[in-house]
Amino acid sequence: MRDESSLFVAEGNKLVLELLESDFQIKHIVALPCWLSGKQFPIGIELIETDLPGMKKISSLTTPTEVLAVVEMPKLNLDFSDISQQLALVLDDIRDPGNLGTIIRLADWFGIENIICSIETVDVFNPKVVQATMGAILRVKLHYMDLAAFIEDISKQNKIPVYGTYMDGTSIYKEKLTQPALLVMGNEGKGISPELKKYISKTISIPTYAKSSGSESLNVAVATGIVLSEFKRQEPNSAIRQPNDN
């Protein structure tokens, strides 16, 4: 269980401005004077002014930005009846922060609200993950738990298909991808763990057109993007929103 009073760090102008507009509770903002000046802040946020060397000292980025915020981790409730009516992502030991961040950004793009992560998956509040999500962390909910127990629990509520991406599954272009469903993506090197295999009801794969057998796999974030896109393309009456429709 995550400590309820835990904090995480979010860096950069865009992300901090988005946090200020969100329901997240910001505890401290550390920033250069030029960033703070002229802005109004809600009561309860401690503002700390510093200079560039100061930012450099506390930043986790190679090029520190003008502002960072220290934020309370949200308390999330996993609503099983919600999940059993949606397409949800299940991540089995994604270890690379960049990959997790990119997957969260993808989930946000494709309207996925919940990601269920194995305990061994890299922490969503790892600073590198927070940066890689480009703000999507504010909109997608991540839940860390034992995946086998989770899939068993959800099956009791509603028997939804559990798709697993393998090297030798049915082509995603041929398989009818139905929702609600769980889509399981495996670890970068090892794929989906053997313990989870028995819960997978449909094994799918991205066809390769490679001319030699050397290309063994796709990056897991890229593979997630391709499969999610195909799920959405096949969605009946999908309410496609063009990015500029706002």
Added chain:
Amino acid sequence: MRDESSLFVAEGNKLVLELLESDFQIKHIVALPCWLSGKQFPIGIELIETDLPGMKKISSLTTPTEVLAVVEMPKLNLDFSDISQQLALVLDDIRDPGNLGTIIRLADWFGIENIICSIETVDVFNPKVVQATMGAILRVKLHYMDLAAFIEDISKQNKIPVYGTYMDGTSIYKEKLTQPALLVMGNEGKGISPELKKYISKTISIPTYAKSSGSESLNVAVATGIVLSEFKRQEPNSAIRQPNDN
């Protein structure tokens, strides 16, 4: 123009073994004694034995591997009549080595033989790119040149569609994606440069299903994967090879 006698470094057991099987000219192999022992090498490769601290000193990786090879950069010819009969990727200033490496791996997966890069695109022989390609660098040809001149030249040979991925193009799920074609992907922050815009004959986009307007873009490598996958899905009589068909 790249210097014809230039060399690049490739690290790791799998990559060096693949290089030894390829047409690439290896000049030196630097390795731990345990890696060298029992192996046969072609004449002309200088073998240099070292220890772990030695590997650490010359490696560009945080965790050095047991072997690295110093390899001649290949001399590539861009065959315009080839390109005008295929789907080729055009990269307009991709700057992140990880992104370029992932795109090369994707190209290999989807049977794309040629990638045309703007001069400002990160060097394919940057060690981080070489590592991120996971060997795909041996199979996909990258050509660096002025993109506007390239597209003008190829248009003289054969008028093929030039697809450009934008935020407000036609949905890739609705657009008929035909081949041969050029697929232009833009820079991470700025997208496709204004100078190239006039050469784009079809603007396409990946639809978003996001519930808020905060999600502004997808990672360029992920976007490339989604668009290439959709090109391949729409391909008539496509010779789909399952990854395990070898």
